[in-house]
Amino acid sequence: MRRIALTATAVVLLATPAAAQSYTGNWGCRDDTANRAGILTIYGDVYGFASATFGDTASGTGTLTPYEDGVGFTDGPLKAVRGIEAGRIIPDPDAGVALQLETADAIVMLCLAH
Numbered sequence: 001m002r003r004i005a006l007t008a009t010a011v012v013l014l015a016t017p018a019a020a021q022s023y024t025g026n027w028g029c030r031d032d033t034a035n036r037a038g039i040l041t042i043y044g045d046v047y048g049f050a051s052a053t054f055g056d057t058a059s060g061t062g063t064l065t066p067y068e069d070g071v072g073f074t075d076g077p078l079k080a081v082r083g084i085e086a087g088r089i090i091p092d093p094d095a096g097v098a099l100q101l102e103t104a105d106a107i108v109m110l111c112l113a114h
Contacts (some may be wrong), residue, residue, distance in 0.1 A: 023071055023089055027099050027111035037109050040078075040099070042071065042087075049078050058082050070099065082109060 024044075029037040038051040039061070045066065051059045062076010070088040073079040083103040092098035092112065101109040 022097060023066070023087065023099055026114040027102065028114050029109045029111040031109055032107070039114075040087075040111050047073070047078070048075065049070075049076075082108065087111070095114075 023072050024042055027042070029038040029040050031037040038049055038053075038056075041048045042064070044080055046061060047064055048061045049059055058077045058081040060077040062078060063074045064087075065072040065074055067086075069087040070086060073084050078084040078101070084101050085104055086102045088100045088102065090098050090100050095112040097113060099111040099113075100107055101111065
């Protein structure tokens, strides 16, 4: 019985780094009214955001800190212009997984993997 528990623990620990990287890639984002907000691309510790609104100052690049359940926005236009502090990986009934972008006060965007 202990061997099974140790094996299960080892498998979980080995799978954790892969799960922590699930935020990497391209995300199509919608705002709180379900309108298109833009495309968010995350690779490593950098991101790029292209707003769906022409001339939006929230478009641009910045850096982030990876966490187990998503990312923290360190700098760049999403943090400076929109006040977004975190992106959390959450389950989505249709897409399987979503990235929820949050300010200190509210959820402002929901992004689905592309």
